[in-house]
Amino acid sequence: MREAGEFADVTLVFDQQRMPCHRVILAGMSEYFRRMFLVNMMESGAQEVSMDAISPNTGELLVDYLYTGRIEISTQNAQDLLAASDMLLLGDLKQKIEEFLVSHTDSENCVSMLNLARFYDMELLLRDAQKFLHKLAKEAIDTEEMHLLQEKDLIETLQANSWQENNFCFLQKWVGSAEGRADRFDALIQHVSLSQCSKEFICSTVIDEKLMHNTRGVRLIQQAIQSPRSTNPPQQQALAVGTDGGEMWRCSDVNNQHWQPIQKPPTECKWYSGCASPGGFIVSGGRRNGINQRDCYSYHAHDDQWNTLPPMSIARAEHSSIYHxxxxxxxxxxxxxxxxxxxETLDMDxxxxxxxxxxxxxxHRCYLVVASxxxxxxxGVKNLGVWSADVHEFDFRLHSWRSRSPM
Known part of the structure; x- marks a missing residue:
């Protein structure tokens, strides 16, 4: 009916493109058009309504949606459709677009998504973008969108992250991402607790920062160095070992060499992987009755308890793991x-x-180290049982692998 123009009583004009429509359909689907046609507005009796804020391509998609209830959202049209749906008070369409944007938010675009969520008042997208932004700060990862990050969102991110050394690095990246931000450093450094940074970090990274080379900065550095938390007192070292059959022991004090058995994990496997974690260690995967497993468990030494973690996406054995x-x-x-x-990686938060x-x-059976x-x-062991001398590095900042000189 719309394509044929039968009984059309209004024409929507998107730039130079005209689309014959029916007032009753537009008003029934959009509160914007309902108010326009029912209230004594200039356009209420007009034969043509100009939609200058909407492009012809977006306009055609919207009119089809108003008549059919169907629309194809893509990364190319999502933001234009969002602006139009917000203007036309199309709540259901706006929600669909928000869900689409959430599914396409990642560490590379989370800042622009955060700004978009604030502008269009989209709480679901806002929380999702904040999650990725907090991850960037936690890992001190740079982003090409750092110059788009608003100061209030930077402050909220610093306050949400307990890793103060990474907070300082994240603040450095924000200040250096755009002109004029260096003047804000003194006001923003208060959101970083230097007293919780290691003495080594303060004496290298913090002291090297030129924006700390002033009276207030020197005073903050002195206070941080004198803080009991930055003196890095030696911690008691513990050691845990296990067999491929699941038996485990721990030595709470390596100086005493007194070994105690650890209760076995909920699932006993061979060829599992284990790695140290704060307060204990984590075991993952392995093989049971000839079948690879996805299970993951964390052991807490303080209360001698195992906790179940979400399973890996792939069942595997003889793999490697590390906590960072x-x-x-x-x-x-x-x-x-x-x-x-x-x-793959498991976010422990x-x-x-x-x-x-x-x-x-x-x-398989490779060794893992985190550095720089x-x-x-x-x-590790390649196919056909050949031991490898290869070295590969995954750059947390660039999110990519590169080959290093072999051993």
Whole structure:
């Protein structure tokens, strides 16, 4: 009926494109048009209504939606449709677009999504974008959108993150991302607790920052160095060992060499992976009765208790794991026949697994080290049982792998 123009009584004009429509349809689907046609507005009796704020392509999609209730949202048209749906008071469409944007939010676009969420008052998108932004701050990762981050959102992010050394680095990146921000450093440094930073960090990174080279900055550095928390008192070291059959022991004090058995994890496996974590360690995967497992458990030494963590996305054995910055990283492994190149990480705050770019090689039994804001994968066993001398680095900031000189 619309395509044929039958009984059309109003024409919407998007730039130079005219679309014959029916007032009753427009008013029934959009509160904006309902108010326009029922209230004594200039357009209420007009034969043509100009829609200058909406492009012809977006206008055609919207008119089709008003008549059919169907629309195809893409990354190319989402923001234009969002602006139009907000203008035309199309609440259901706006919600669909918000859900689409949430599903396409990541660490690279979270700042622009955050600004978009605030502008259009979208709470779901706001919370999701904040989650990714907090992850950036926690890992001190830079982003090309840092210049778009508003000061109030920077402050909220710093307050939400307990890792003060990363907070200082994140503040440095924000200040350096746009002209005029250096003047805000003195006011914003109050949101970083330097007293909770290590003495080594203060004597290197903080002292090297030129914006700290003033009377107030020197005083903050002196206070931080004299703080009991920055003196890095030696902590009692503990050690845990286990067999491939699931038996485990721990030595609470390596100086005494007194070993005590640890209760076995809820699921006993061979060829699992284990790594240290704050207050204990984490075991993942392994093989039971010839079948690879996805299970993950964390052990807390203080109360001698196991806690169940969300399972990995892939069942694997003979893989490698490491804990860093509130994240558990899982690398490689074996399915009984072939090696894996898959890498995934568990956010210990949200308990959500996320895939990472795959390794450049298929490998199991590799060694993992975190250094210089990178995850290094050393050696391991390639297919056909050949030991590897390869070294690969995952850059947390660039979110990508690169090859290093072999061992």
């Amino acid at each position: 910055n509130q994240h558990l990283y899982i690398v490689g492994g074996h399915d009984g026949i072939f090696n894996f190149d898959s890498v 949200t308990l959500q697994w996320s895939p990472l770019p795959p390794l450049p090689i298929l490998v 804001n990178g995850l290094f994968v050393l050696g």
